[in-house]
Amino acid sequence: MTSKFFNRIVTRFSLRWWVYLAIALMLFSQLFFTHAIYNRHMFFTEPWCWWTAHWVHLGAWHWVLNVVALSLLPEIFFHASRRFFILLWFALPPLLSLLLYFFQPTLVLYAGLSGVLHGIYLAIALSAIQSHYAAERRMGCVVVLGVCVKVGWEAYSGSSQTAELIGAPVVLHAHLYGAGLGGLIWLMLRLMPLRIRSILIK
Numbered sequence: 001m002t003s004k005f006f007n008r009i010v011t012r013f014s015l016r017w018w019v020y021l022a023i024a025l026m027l028f029s030q031l032f033f034t035h036a037i038y039n040r041h042m043f044f045t046e047p048w049c050w051w052t053a054h055w056v057h058l059g060a061w062h063w064v065l066n067v068v069a070l071s072l073l074p075e076i077f078f079h080a081s082r083r084f085f086i087l088l089w090f091a092l093p094p095l096l097s098l099l100l101y102f103f104q105p106t107l108v109l110y111a112g113l114s115g116v117l118h119g120i121y122l123a124i125a126l127s128a129i130q131s132h133y134a135a136e137r138r139m140g141c142v143v144v145l146g147v148c149v150k151v152g153w154e155a156y157s158g159s160s161q162t163a164e165l166i167g168a169p170v171v172l173h174a175h176l177y178g179a180g181l182g183g184l185i186w187l188m189l190r191l192m193p194l195r196i197r198s199i200l201i202k
Contacts, residue, residue, distance in 0.1 A: 015082045016074040022089055023067055026113070029055040030063070038110035043101050050094040054116045066113040073124070076143070079136055080124050084189075084201035088123055092116045092181055099177045107171060115174030119182030122147045126186045127201070151179050 029036050029052050038053035039046070057063035074080065096115050100107055121143055128140030154172045189197050 015077075015080055015085055018082050018085055018089075019070055019074055023070060026055045026057075026063070026067070030057065032056075033111075036111075038097060038100065038107075040101065040105075040108045043097075050097040051090070052093075053097060053111055054093040054113050056111045057113070058111055062112060066117060069117050070113065070120075073120070076139055077124055077128050077136065079131055079133060080128065081201045084124065084127060085120070087200060088120045088182065088185065089116075091185060092119045092178065095181050096174065096178055099181070100171075100174065103177075104171070104173055107173075110171060110174070112171075112174070114170070115178035117178070118147060118151065118175045119178035119180075119185070121182070122179045123182035123186040126183065147179055151176050 032052075033056050035046070036049060036052035036056045038049055042049070057066065073085070093116055096119070100110060125140040125143035125147070128136045129144065131137050131140065154175060158172065189201060192200075
C-alpha cells in the first residue's frame with residue numbers, strides 16, 4: 001500500500017515538473033516570437049518553427065489561457081505517464097504543422113498551443129480510460145467526451161468564443177487536427193507490443 005501511494009505521488013510530481021519545464025520553454029520561445037511563428041512561406045527554410053510555432057502566442061491572454069490548461073493536466077490526471085507527455089509534447093507540434101501546411105493552404109501565419117493541447121488531453125484521457133484507478137477512468141471518459149463535443153461543435157458552428165478574448169482569429173482546424181493526431185498516436189501505441197509500449201509511456 002505504501003509503495004503504491006509513494007509511486008502515485010512521485011508520478012504526479014514528476015509530470016508536474018515536466019509541465020513546468022514545458023511552460024518555461026514556451027516563455028523562452030516567446031522572446032524570439034518573430035523567428036518562432038509558423039510562416040507558410042518559410043516552412044522548409046525554418047524547420048524549427050514546426051515546433052516553436054506551437055510554443056509561442058499572440059498576446060498575454062492567449063498565453064495565459066493555454067498555460068492554465070497545460071498546468072491543469074497533472075492535477076486532473078494524477079497517474080498520467082511523464083514519458084507519454086514528453087512524447088506528445090515533441091511529436092504533436094511538427095505533425096500538426098505538416099497538416100496545416102498541406103491541408104490549410106490559405107493559412108500563412110500561425111501561433112499557439114491550443115491544437116497541441118487538444119491532442120495531449122485526448123491522448124492522455126484515452127490512456128486514463130485503461131487506468132487501474134476508477135477515478136482516473138471516470139475523468140478520462142469525461143475529458144474524451146468533452147474534447148469530442150468541443151471539436152464537433154466548433155466544426156459545426158465554425159466559431160469560437162476564445163477569439164473574442166484573445167483578440168485574434170482562432171484556427172479551428174488546428175483543434176481538430178490536434179485531437180485527431182493525439183488519438184492516432186494513442187492508437188499506434190496501443191497496437192505496439194507491450195514491451196515497447198511500456199518503455200515509451202511507462
